[in-house]
Amino acid sequence: MEPYESVDFFGIEELLSEDERLVQHSVREFVSDKVIPDIAEHFEKATFPRDLIPQLGELGVLGANLEGYGCAGLNNVAYGLIMQELERGDSGVRSFVSVQGALVMYPIYAFGTEEQKQKFLPKLATGEFIGCFGLTEPDHGSNPNGMITNAVKDGDSYILNGNKMWITNGCIADVAVVWAKVDGVIRGFVVEKGTPGFSTTLQEHKFSLRASVTSELHFEDCRIPAANLLPETGGLKSPLKCLTQARYGIAWGALGSAMASFDCARKYSVSRIQFGKPIASFQLVQAKLAEMFSEITKGQLMVHQLGRLKDQNKLRPQHVSMAKRNNCYQALEIARTARDMLGANGVTYEYCVGRHMLNMESVKTYEGTHDIHTLILGQEVTGIAAYE
Amino acid sequence: MEVAVCLKRVPDTASKIRVGEDGKTIDTSDVQYIVSPYDEFAIEEAIAIKERQGDTQVTVVTLGDTAAQKELRLALAMGADSGILIKSDSALDANQVARNLAAALEAKSCDLILFGRQSADDGSGQVGPMVARILGMPCVTDVVSVELLDGAVRVEREVEGAREVIESSLPVTLTAQKGLNTPRYASLKGIMQAKKKKIEEVEAQPFDARFPVKSLSPPPARPEGKIVGEGVDAVAELVRLLREEAKVL
Ligand SMILES: Cc1cc2nc3c(=O)[nH]c(=O)nc-3n(C[C@H](O)[C@H](O)[C@H](O)COP(=O)(O)OP(=O)(O)OC[C@H]3O[C@@H](n4cnc5c(N)ncnc54)[C@H](O)[C@@H]3O)c2cc1C
Numbered sequence: 034m035e036p037y038e039s040v041d042f043f044g045i046e047e048l049l050s051e052d053e054r055l056v057q058h059s060v061r062e063f064v065s066d067k068v069i070p071d072i073a074e075h076f077e078k079a080t081f082p083r084d085l086i087p088q089l090g091e092l093g094v095l096g097a098n099l100e101g102y103g104c105a106g107l108n109n110v111a112y113g114l115i116m117q118e119l120e121r122g123d124s125g126v127r128s129f130v131s132v133q134g135a136l137v138m139y140p141i142y143a144f145g146t147e148e149q150k151q152k153f154l155p156k157l158a159t160g161e162f163i164g165c166f167g168l169t170e171p172d173h174g175s176n177p178n179g180m181i182t183n184a185v186k187d188g189d190s191y192i193l194n195g196n197k198m199w200i201t202n203g204c205i206a207d208v209a210v211v212w213a214k215v216d217g218v219i220r221g222f223v224v225e226k227g228t229p230g231f232s233t234t235l236q237e238h239k240f241s242l243r244a245s246v247t248s249e250l251h252f253e254d255c256r257i258p259a260a261n262l263l264p265e266t267g268g269l270k271s272p273l274k275c276l277t278q279a280r281y282g283i284a285w286g287a288l289g290s291a292m293a294s295f296d297c298a299r300k301y302s303v304s305r306i307q308f309g310k311p312i313a314s315f316q317l318v319q320a321k322l323a324e325m326f327s328e329i330t331k332g333q334l335m336v337h338q339l340g341r342l343k344d345q346n347k348l349r350p351q352h353v354s355m356a357k358r359n360n361c362y363q364a365l366e367i368a369r370t371a372r373d374m375l376g377a378n379g380v381t382y383e384y385c386v387g388r389h390m391l392n393m394e395s396v397k398t399y400e401g402t403h404d405i406h407t408l409i410l411g412q413e414v415t416g417i418a419a420y421e
Numbered sequence: 422m423e424v425a426v427c428l429k430r431v432p433d434t435a436s437k438i439r440v441g442e443d444g445k446t447i448d449t450s451d452v453q454y455i456v457s458p459y460d461e462f463a464i465e466e467a468i469a470i471k472e473r474q475g476d477t478q479v480t481v482v483t484l485g486d487t488a489a490q491k492e493l494r495l496a497l498a499m500g501a502d503s504g505i506l507i508k509s510d511s512a513l514d515a516n517q518v519a520r521n522l523a524a525a526l527e528a529k530s531c532d533l534i535l536f537g538r539q540s541a542d543d544g545s546g547q548v549g550p551m552v553a554r555i556l557g558m559p560c561v562t563d564v565v566s567v568e569l570l571d572g573a574v575r576v577e578r579e580v581e582g583a584r585e586v587i588e589s590s591l592p593v594t595l596t597a598q599k600g601l602n603t604p605r606y607a608s609l610k611g612i613m614q615a616k617k618k619k620i621e622e623v624e625a626q627p628f629d630a631r632f633p634v635k636s637l638s639p640p641p642a643r644p645e646g647k648i649v650g651e652g653v654d655a656v657a658e659l660v661r662l663l664r665e666e667a668k669v670l
Contacts, residue, residue: 036435051491052612055498059607093609105609115609 068122090160102154120286125245137164203248230255459537519551
């Protein structure tokens, strides 16, 4: 197979520092060597490549933008580049890393006690512990504020009841960051695997993110130590802060997926001969490639500045909404077009485009659907919330 | 122990290479650069030796323009301790490169100097042995295993149909062949630590060019293939041509 070529039409690499480039280089090599060779088979068999976990830990991508506790302490542009490179491989692998870092390590880091940080973060950073994030419920997706899961204080414990659904890593997690209402206020808890009253079931039969574990979490009078409450959590803004971290990474990740689809479609169209010439010589095909190329470049410029804003502490969740919404939408469109350009070959696992297309359906939906982000932007420009 | 690794920044082996306007060097626009792959084996070996032996300093050295800092930094991120950049904006011949490297390494009194067996661009394979010669050290080329003994080293080379085991006293220069090891990825923590490591910069000295490149040209375009027929019927003719014209059977 020909080596992967990313897009850098506007010379964005020149805007990167030396260490940001090295991070991108290292993760790109890792993805080429360790992720790409087996990922289609995992996708087809609906298995998660668990052997990658310790290797991802060793490379240092888990919680890479956190300081201390065994984390690499990278800036947010370097972190974004990691997500981009990982999702060039597969959205399932990027999802694993996003959940672990932005949705499990981040809340413990931001809302946890020193003991909680010492206990969980170093092991999550190496991949010895796997984490999951339970917010969505069967009846509450876009509207998590309506959640039913609740926790009642009982002496030195909390008693948890409720169900979570669509939880990435659920069945394989050692620690679950679970959101539940205490007297009507959303709080975060760390629930450890094996706690009586806590069980999981695997959600099967997905056609998307097949190389990723998705699960239901069940809490039935699940008694957890009061010390497992994340003390600084309070209200919907706490899980939303985590989601802003994860969505930030997704905005970058989606570009990786888009670049993989584009690279594949471009090479294929140059080598595929129909009517005696490469299909790339037909205007319709060129128009598709030109469109993809432009959208990827626009998306790159957007996330680059998004990252710089985040590093300067000027980032607002609405900025992230725009980038997540735009880049996921474009990546899905690009994957669909690329799939089309490969003809029948586009529906096989031999080429990555079909897999990316199917994956992007989930990525467009989770972490705030496309339409919910539309409404967030609508509120930004009008001052009127249309989703409540 | 003092270990040095000489590495070279070369065009990515995946880049499409065009000859530049001067007809002697390549056109560097749109070219991505990497550490020459054989040199990565040398870096990995040095770091692995440091991890096994302890109390070892690994210095990485390159000759190139300021951009080559990035390749040194990669080696530092993999685990080397310090770097030396010998700055030169123009292309030098193997003699000039070897003399500059030797000059930079002389004061270090290295026990071990490692090179890749050849660079991925020029591929002359001369620089390692030349540096060894200038510094008066023995040199073993194309090694596939390295074992440190007390004040000596045992290395293996793959020779046609056999494996050769060689012992040399220290100091020694070795050039790395594929199969020596699997280079590690620079970890993200390693990359952060490398930011604090020192890269010393010195200007390249104007040694004589002994064998400068006079011209560079792309390989001739491949002649068009010949279709001798279709299906089973074509086999006899194909075999005849392979035997009589191509003389490969
Ligand atoms: C593979 C996968 C992995 C996931 N992993 C996790 C995880 O790890 N943790 C977790 O907590 N969740 C996870 N999710 C859940 C995900 O975040 C939710 O599916 C998502 O928030 C949407 O919720 P829903 O599926 O209930 O859809 P709904 O909220 O029911 O939405 C259905 C449709 O209605 C639209 N809609 C809803 N409300 C409005 C409105 N007010 N105005 C206009 N349109 C509206 C939506 O845009 C959407 O098109 C995952 C989902 C998938 C598919």
